Amino acid sequence: MKTKRNLLLRTIFVLTFFSTVWFLYGCQQVVSIDLNTANPRIVVEGNIKDQPGPYSVFLSMTGSYFDTTLATPPVSHAQVVITDNLGNRDTLKEVISGTYQSSTLLGVSGRTYMLSVKADGKEYIATSSMPTKVFIDSLYALPRHGFGGESGYDIYVTFKDPPELGNYYRINARSSTVIPADSIDGRRYRLFTDKLTNGNEMTERIRAGRNVNVGDTITIELCSIDKASYDYFNTLSDILSSDRSPTSLAPENPNSNISSDALGYFAAYTIDSKQIVLR
């Protein structure tokens, strides 16, 4: 009797232990959900870099979430003008439908740029200041042994944060063998600020895992962005599903620096890039 009971106990224990492990992984399935479609709104995307132009502004309208083509209608025949704080003015030309390009404009660190878009009888305005450029001091990669035998590389980027508080950064990391749309650590970019590191020699670690191999060339771009751009991309990452936790707060559209309820952003930023070959 006693041994029988012990056997039963052991069986139950083993079964429950495995089921515990199983539930921790959860289960996903595609479901069908009815969504409303809101009235179309304009999406404005504009970038100015401290590298030679032309610089582009993209204009489009929103569609339904379950759009069949995932291509939103471009906004044509808009008047798109960028001016800077020195009085330089450039009217952008529509090169393909919804894409407008500058011709004379120069991206220079320290200048403030103002974008004006007139479309469908409305004007959308945004400003962005190109921050002080921060250069990469060094770049190195070390092999990594992570949790559960996961392998790959840790890529370290070092640079000196300027003495004044309020620097915002974005690092783009790409590998020569990975399609440009994807990043080596599963994220397209990394955002951070100098809130806790102001004025210091900084070392940022980029975890390169599943996508990289020995012999790959890794390109790292260190961008200095302004606060508005940081806010935009930071709040954008909050709503991208891969970053969303089930207990996240109610999602909202990213904080845009464009007036009149437009979606999107206008960002002036500097880029310093360096490359390294993995060994």
Next chain:
Amino acid sequence: MKTLAVVITILFLLHLLNSITFSQTKQTISGIVKNGETGEALIGAAVVVKELSGVGVVSNAYGFYSLTLPRETYTILVQYLGFKTKIFSLLLDKDQIVNFELTPEPIKVGEVVVSGERTNANVTSTEVSAEKLEIDEIKSIPVLLGEKDILKTIQLLPGVQSAGEGGTGFYARGGGIDQNLIVLDEAPVYNSSHLLGFLSVFNSDAIKDVKVITGGIPAEYGGRLSSVLDIRTNDGNDKEFGGTGGIGLLSSRLTLEGPIVRDEGSFIVSGRRTYADLFLKLSKDTLINRASLYFYDLNAKANYSLGQKDRMFISGYFGRDNFNYPGTFGFNWGNTTGTLRWNHIFGDHLFSNTSFIISDYGYSNVVGSGTSEFQITSGIRDLNFKMDFQYFTNSQSTIKFGVNSVYHTFLPGTVTAGSTSFTNSLTIENRYALESAAYFSHELDIVSGFKLNYGLRYSLFSLLGPGHIFSYDESGAAVDTATYRSRDFIKTYTNLEPRISANVLLNETSSIKASYTRTTQYLHLLSNSTTSNPSDLWVPSSNNVKPQLADQYDVGYFRNFNDNQFEASFELYYKNMQNLIDYKNGADFLLNQNVEALLLYGRGWSYGAEMLVRKKFGQVTGWVGYTLSKTEEQFDQINNGLAFPARQDRTHDISVVVIYDYNSVWNFSASWVYNTGNAVTFPSGGYWLQAENRWIPLYTERNGYRMPAYHRLDLSATWKLGPRSNLNFSLYNAYDRMNAYSINFRQDPNNLDKTQAVQTTFFPIIPSVTYNFNF
């Protein structure tokens, strides 16, 4: 000292009143009601007079009762659920102290158990929307992974809703997760969860009594808007040494108790620890076997009687969660509370309790290693002084009054950099506040069949210096800084909080009750998540943040059936809440000097109907609860200023609990829950973003959509292996319902030209087993 003077004056007046009105004609019987086997004081035992219908009192949180009656011979009945009723004949010719010891009723098989508290207390009391859970019920009801948990069991009551599957967070009548006052032996507990919310910090082996109040909150409770969860721990067996314990899948627990001096003092120590991390030690990987992942908690308590009139209690709770992965992160958090209490009985009528309480919640988070290592610590500390009096004027009248003063220290965050780290050290300024209250309430039988409980709480909150206090403009930019020195009063709020409830007895088995309460909340929880997180931040009311206020109206019909075997109630409530808090998009509260600039203020309201039918004793016990409700919020800067459903808005909420004592070997139980899905925000459009090369969701309506309805059946069976041990088997989600834990929208990874909605289910059918023993 001023308060003490006031208290003494009131005492004097009450004594005077009593001596003038009653002492010539009436005498008092008073004492403590105890469990005869363990010496535990019984809370809420009914002491009734057989000869005088409807005359009686209920023992208080320390088991004390006092009954003042004309000189006569009486038969006193002392009743408590699960105990044999004590019948005591008494010639009340002088004031006397009688302590009652009740004997637990053995449950016999195959017959309807005639047990104590076959009373209609729920019909006759002025308590509305207050439910008491028996600890045996909590131990019988199935829960996730067999870990019995108070906070999960109360979610099965009407008016209390789960804030997330498998979690311990709860919403009371449309109130937020931070609007529940959770007190453990009078000490507020700031974070009631272990293991990221899957288990509560309350070890049910250590607990004696649990009471949930969602409406008609009495004047002695304050500081939170929506509910009170009053948890009392065991005092410890004062007759003999003993122990209980259990071995579960997640944790094991052990309780030891015994007399310090027989019948005069006892102690209890109860501990619990998880051991998932012990398996990590088996790993060959040096990183993994050095990792830790556990929590523990420890309840310790001792009490000692100093004669008939005085009793001292000292108790403490210590709990800690620890997650540590060497070189990557370490995270630990926990509560510590300590309570020193002194019960003193003045004369025969006046019971007093004086408490000194310390409460501490904090977390520490180590991030990174080497040059990137830093540690963040944050927390809140309370020093709390409390005096409560209960004056049993006569059998028709009881007065409660008291004072409470809490000195809060808020430690919003400190960063300590590692020795080689490039991170700067940083401290966000501490905040200090003094929260005080004085209250009184009077429960009175105005005429036979009409009872009134009227009370008033006067609360006072001051934000104190030192500190640099900012003012903000509309956009959240700091426009002004004022510097305050230590003990400067920066901002003071006062509020009068009326608490009234009334009971009209229609007949012996039915009544109508109504209540109105105002509640105030001076502390606010800021969280980046919809569930409670260790890193949530408590902030005080200030020049920028106003106290939250709630007014609640409640009316209910209460009726018992079948010789009080069934209790039924139907209640309607309306609650109006002001100065609620929400956040600006992207608000980051971590290490931010200006968190107040990230807040939005609005209002909310909740109304609904709740029904409960409960069978309290017999071979089959349990309840059926149903809530129909609506909860909305309105913020000028959210949803274009339009009202929107709160996340906790649940149209329908049903729970069914059945406990079946089959025979002396087997006990079965089942619970079934159904609720309307949470109100959630889904995209109402999309657009292509070149910078992301991705399809981005467009949001237009806050909480404009619903998650699918949630339902689940849990089963449990307890197999008594002998008088001293049992095995509990449970099956969570018995019919394997794929409940949606979350629904996310994304591009189809297999076809990037398409979008899809993906539902995640966390808890399919899950069996578990627990071994329990006592000695």
